[in-house]
Amino acid sequence: MTALRKSRPGDVRELRKLWEIVFGPEEAFTEVFFREVYRPGSAAVAEENGVIVSAAYGVDFGTDRYIYAVGTRPDHRGRGLGKAVTLLAAGGGPAYLCPANEKLRNWYVREMGAECACRRPIFDPPGELRAISAGEYAGRRERLLAGRPHAVYTPEVLELFALYGTFYAEAGGGIRAMEGDETREALPCRFGEEPYILSLNGAPPIYWGLTLE
Numbered sequence: 001m002t003a004l005r006k007s008r009p010g011d012v013r014e015l016r017k018l019w020e021i022v023f024g025p026e027e028a029f030t031e032v033f034f035r036e037v038y039r040p041g042s043a044a045v046a047e048e049n050g051v052i053v054s055a056a057y058g059v060d061f062g063t064d065r066y067i068y069a070v071g072t073r074p075d076h077r078g079r080g081l082g083k084a085v086t087l088l089a090a091g092g093g094p095a096y097l098c099p100a101n102e103k104l105r106n107w108y109v110r111e112m113g114a115e116c117a118c119r120r121p122i123f124d125p126p127g128e129l130r131a132i133s134a135g136e137y138a139g140r141r142e143r144l145l146a147g148r149p150h151a152v153y154t155p156e157v158l159e160l161f162a163l164y165g166t167f168y169a170e171a172g173g174g175i176r177a178m179e180g181d182e183t184r185e186a187l188p189c190r191f192g193e194e195p196y197i198l199s200l201n202g203a204p205p206i207y208w209g210l211t212l213e
Contacts, residue, residue: 002053004084014052015043015121022071023058028163036156044088046072046081054081056089059212062152065090066096068212083111086200094203096151096198098211108198118208122190125186126176129168134158137167139177144187150207161210177210185209193208 006016012034013018037059046054054072058065067089086097086108086127096117099105100207108114132140136151158167165179177185197208
């Protein structure tokens with residue numbers, strides 16, 4: 001029998017095992033994630049015979065909840081467990097998620113009534129850049145987005161991004177978060193048409209640049 005529940009103290013070993021099966025080994029990332037971001041009760045799990053076979057994480061981005069790393073063991077797929085843990089992680093309240101591709105995005109729209117909450121920005125080529133700290137980036141970002149509904153990045157989320165990315169200030173006053181030569185967020189920015197962040201349970205439209213994808 002499959003039991004659905006919130007995660008508990010002592011689940012980390014099973015959660016990390018599932019993560020590696022579904023997403024592959026990401027030791028540096030998962031070490032920071034489970035130390036700084038994850039808390040008991042923030043994940044929803046499906047368990048069979050003491051083994052966690054599916055999980056979804058509710059990550060706090062300021063006051064907003066982001067559903068992240070939804071994954072099910074390959075031999076347990078096709079039974080609706082991904083949908084079940086996603087809805088449990090959302091807890092019936094407004095939540096957001098960023099599916100990895102169009103196929104998954106369409107699945108969330110079809111199966112859970114998800115709607116587009118933010119479209120993927122179009123990034124102009126960067127100008128002169130100066131590396132800045134995560135704290136300075138967060139402060140500048142809040143000033144640039146003042147008065148606009150937006151996700152607020154916690155220090156823990158910024159620490160995760162800093163594992164593989166760098167924060168910059170542009171000479172003209174803008175900011176940019178980059179992974180190598182790829183821009184992940186730039187403000188101010190133009191917007192495209194491709195859905196990016198989806199909303200669950202009536203979560204309102206919101207600006208959201210960085211995710212944990």
